[in-house]
Amino acid sequence: MANYPDLSNRQEHIVKFIREFMAEYGYPPSIRQIGCDVGISSTSVVSYNLNVLQRKGYITRTREISRSVRLVDLDDNEVDAESSIPPLFIPMLGYIAAGDPIPIPEGEFVQGEFEEVAVPHDMVRDIKDVYALQVRGTSMVDALIADGDIIIMRHQTEAQNGEMVAVWLAEEKATTLKKLYWEKNHTLVRLQPANPLMEPIFVHPGNLEIQGRVIGVIRHL
Amino acid sequence: MANYPDLSNRQEHIVKFIREFMAEYGYPPSIRQIGCDVGISSTSVVSYNLNVLQRKGYITRTREISRSVRLVDLDDNEVDAESSIPPLFIPMLGYIAAGDPIPIPEGEFVQGEFEEVAVPHDMVRDIKDVYALQVRGTSMVDALIADGDIIIMRHQTEAQNGEMVAVWLAEEKATTLKKLYWEKNHTLVRLQPANPLMEPIFVHPGNLEIQGRVIGVIRHL
DNA sequence: CTTGACATAGAACAAATGTTCATTTATATT
DNA sequence: AATATAAATGAACATTTGTTCTATGTCAAG
Numbered sequence: 359m360a361n362y363p364d365l366s367n368r369q370e371h372i373v374k375f376i377r378e379f380m381a382e383y384g385y386p387p388s389i390r391q392i393g394c395d396v397g398i399s400s401t402s403v404v405s406y407n408l409n410v411l412q413r414k415g416y417i418t419r420t421r422e423i424s425r426s427v428r429l430v431d432l433d434d435n436e437v438d439a440e441s442s443i444p445p446l447f448i449p450m451l452g453y454i455a456a457g458d459p460i461p462i463p464e465g466e467f468v469q470g471e472f473e474e475v476a477v478p479h480d481m482v483r484d485i486k487d488v489y490a491l492q493v494r495g496t497s498m499v500d501a502l503i504a505d506g507d508i509i510i511m512r513h514q515t516e517a518q519n520g521e522m523v524a525v526w527l528a529e530e531k532a533t534t535l536k537k538l539y540w541e542k543n544h545t546l547v548r549l550q551p552a553n554p555l556m557e558p559i560f561v562h563p564g565n566l567e568i569q570g571r572v573i574g575v576i577r578h579l
Numbered sequence: 580m581a582n583y584p585d586l587s588n589r590q591e592h593i594v595k596f597i598r599e600f601m602a603e604y605g606y607p608p609s610i611r612q613i614g615c616d617v618g619i620s621s622t623s624v625v626s627y628n629l630n631v632l633q634r635k636g637y638i639t640r641t642r643e644i645s646r647s648v649r650l651v652d653l654d655d656n657e658v659d660a661e662s663s664i665p666p667l668f669i670p671m672l673g674y675i676a677a678g679d680p681i682p683i684p685e686g687e688f689v690q691g692e693f694e695e696v697a698v699p700h701d702m703v704r705d706i707k708d709v710y711a712l713q714v715r716g717t718s719m720v721d722a723l724i725a726d727g728d729i730i731i732m733r734h735q736t737e738a739q740n741g742e743m744v745a746v747w748l749a750e751e752k753a754t755t756l757k758k759l760y761w762e763k764n765h766t767l768v769r770l771q772p773a774n775p776l777m778e779p780i781f782v783h784p785g786n787l788e789i790q791g792r793v794i795g796v797i798r799h800l
Numbered sequence: 801c802t803t804g805a806c807a808t809a810g811a812a813c814a815a816a817t818g819t820t821c822a823t824t825t826a827t828a829t830t
Numbered sequence: 831a832a833t834a835t836a837a838a839t840g841a842a843c844a845t846t847t848g849t850t851c852t853a854t855g856t857c858a859a860g
Contacts, residue, residue: 366837383641384649385607388817400839401818407837420604424645424817424846428605447700476699478797479651479668499774502725502798522800553720575798576699577723579743587807609847621809622848628807645816645847 364414369407371396373416376429381483386425447474448482450490454509456497459526460533460569462513475508481574487513488573500551501535503575509535510574515567522572525549529565535572585635590628592617594637597650607646639668639695668695669703671711675730677718677754680747681790683734696729702795708734709794721772722756724796730756731795736788743793746770750786756793 362370375395379387387395393404408427411417420426450473452461475490482488493507501522503509509524517523517538526533536549536558547566550558583591596616600608608616614625629648632638641647651668671694673682696711703709714728722743724730730745738744738759747754757770757779768787771779 368837383647384639385646386605388645389819390817398838400841402820402840403838405819410837422818422845423606424609425606426604426818476701478697478699480697481797481799496775499723499776502720502723504723504773552725554717555720572800574800575796576702577796578702579793579795589807610849611847619808621811623810623850624808626849631806643815643848647848 362416365411365416366407368396368398369411369416372404372407372411373429376417376427380429382480386427388425392427447476448485448488448490448510449473450475450492450508452491453494454491454498454524454533454535455494456532456534458533459567460491460511460524462569475576477510477574477576481510489513497532498535500553500556502552503535504577506577508576508578509572510576511570512573513570515569517568517571522552524569524572526567526569527561527565528567533569538568583637586632586637587628589617589619590632590637593625593628593632594650597638597648601650607648609646613648636668668697669709669711669731670694671696671713671729673712674715675712675719675745675754675756676715678752679754680788681712681732681745681754683790696797698731698795698797702731710734718753719756721774721777723773724756725798727798729797729799730793731797732791733794734791736790738789738792743773745790745793747788747790748782748786749788754790759789 362373365373372392375392376387379391379395389401389404389408392408393399393401396404398404398407408417408419412419415430418428418430454460477490489511491509491511493503493505493509496505498504498507511524519539520537522535523538524533524535525538534549536551539548539550540546541548541560544563547561547563548558549561583594586594593613596613597608600612600616610622610625610629613629614620614622617625619625619628629638629640633640636651638651639647639649675681698711710732712730712732714724714726714730717726719725719728732745740760741758743756744759745754745756746759755770757772760769760771761767762769762781765784768782768784769779770782
C-alpha cells in the first residue's frame with residue numbers, strides 16, 4: 359500500500375481502523391479494540407505500535423486516558439470531531455418511476471434548493487453525492503420496494519458485484535432497481551431482483567446505464 | 580438560555596461542555612470530567628443527567644464503554660419550544676421471523692438495556708411503546724420486507740382498517756405482517772399483503788392476535 | 801400534610817482500559 | 831557467527847471509568 363511507505367502493514371491497518379472506528383462510532387477505539395481488529399493479541403504490542411505511529415506523527419495519544427488515540431490527519435479529507443458527524447437530512451431530488459430515468463444531481467446541492475428528507479444517523483456517513491428519491495408506482499416491488507418508499511442513493515456510474523443499483527435500460531426505456539453482477543468477462547450483466555422468489559434478467563452492458571447505487575430504503579407507514 | 584427549553588441549566592451546561600470538549604480534544608469526556616466541569620461531585624448524578632439527555636435525544640451513550648457519550652447534533656435553531664423532540668434512536672428488542680411470535684415489550688425500557696437503532700427524525704414522534712425488530716428470513720417478502728430489514732413497531736393490540744400490523748396466527752403458528760381490514764361486521768379479518776400482486780388471506784378474529792403496528796421500515800444496503 | 805416523581809449525593813464495586821515487565825522471536829548490521 | 835535493534839507475546843498490575851446502591855432533598859399535585 360503506497361499511501362504510507364514508512365509504515366508496516368500492521369501500522370497502516372491500525373491507522374485505517376482508527377479512522378473508520380471514529381467515523382462510525384464518534385469516539386476513538388480502545389487499545390484492545392485495535393488489537394482485536396488488527397489481530398494483535400497483546401495490548402503491549404498494540405501500545406508499542408501506537409507509540410511508533412505517534413513518534414512518526416500519524417497519531418496523538420494522551421497518557422493514562424482511555425480512548426485518547428487521535429489521528430493527525432494529513433489526507434485531503436480532513437476528519438475532525440465536527441465534520442465526522444453524519445448528516446440527519448439529505449436532499450430529496452425527486453421521484454423514481456419505471457418509465458423515466460432518475461433525476462441525476464449536477465454539481466453540489468445548494469442549501470435550501472431541495473426538500474430535505476430525514477435519514478437514520480448511521481445510514482449516511484458522507485453526504486457527498488447522496489440524495490433521496492421517492493418511488494412512484496408499483497414497478498419496484500421486485501426490489502421489495504413499495505410505492506411511496508424513499509430510496510437513498512449515492513451517485514455513481516460504476517458498480518461492483520452484488521451492489522443494488524438504479525439502472526436505465528435504453529431499449530426497454532425503463533428504470534429498474536436490482537443487484538448487479540458482471541458475467542462472462544464483463545460481456546453480460548445479470549440483474550438480480552431483491553425478492554428471492556423472482557428470476558434475474560440478463561442485459562448487454564451497452565443497453566444499460568448505471569445511474570446510482572442504492573444505500574438504503576425508508577418506508578413510513 | 581432559550582435554546583434548550585426542556586433542559587435544566589445543568590443539562591444545558593453538560594451538552595455544551597460535551598461539544599466543546601469533543602472539539603478541543605477529539606474524544607469525548609468521561610463521566611468524571613463532565614462532573615468536574617459542571618460542578619457535580621457524584622458520578623451517579625452525572626450519569627442520571629446523561630440518561631435524561633439520552634432519553635430526550637440530545638446524546639447517545641453505549642453501556643459500559645468508556646467515553647462513549649456522543650452528541651446528536653441538532654442545530655440550535657431546530658429545537659422547538661412548542662414540541663417535544665422526537666427520538667433519533669429507539670430500542671432494538673430482537674428479531675421477527677415467520678415461525679415465532681414477536682418479542683413484546685414489558686413495561687418501560689430501562690436505559691441501556693437494549694441495543695439502539697437509528698431512525699429518521701420524522702419517523703417516531705413519541706418513543707413510548709415504540710421499538711425495533713430485525714427481520715430474520717424471507718417470509719416477509721409479501722409485505723415488501725427483506726431479510727435483515729429493520730421494522731419500527733408501536734405496541735398496540737387493536738388496529739384500524741388499513742393499518743399494517745404484526746399478527747400471530749395461532750392455528751398456523753406464524754407471524755405475518757399485513758394490512759388489516761375488518762369485514763362482515765368484525766366477524767372476519769382480511770389480511771392484505773403490501774405487494775399488490777399478491778392475494779389477501781382471511782382469518783377469524785379468534786385465530787389472530789395483533790401484536791403491534793408497523794410504523795416504518797428501514798433497509799441498509 | 802402526604803405522596804410520588806425528580807434530582808442530588810457519596811460510597812462501594814465491577815469492568816474497562818492503559819502501562820509495565822520479563823521473555824522470545826525476527827531482522828539488520830558488522 | 832555475533833551483536834544490536836526492532837517487533838512480538840502474555841501476564842500482571844495500576845488506573846481510569848462506568849454502574850449500582852442507599853440515602854436525602856426538592857417540588858408539585860392531591
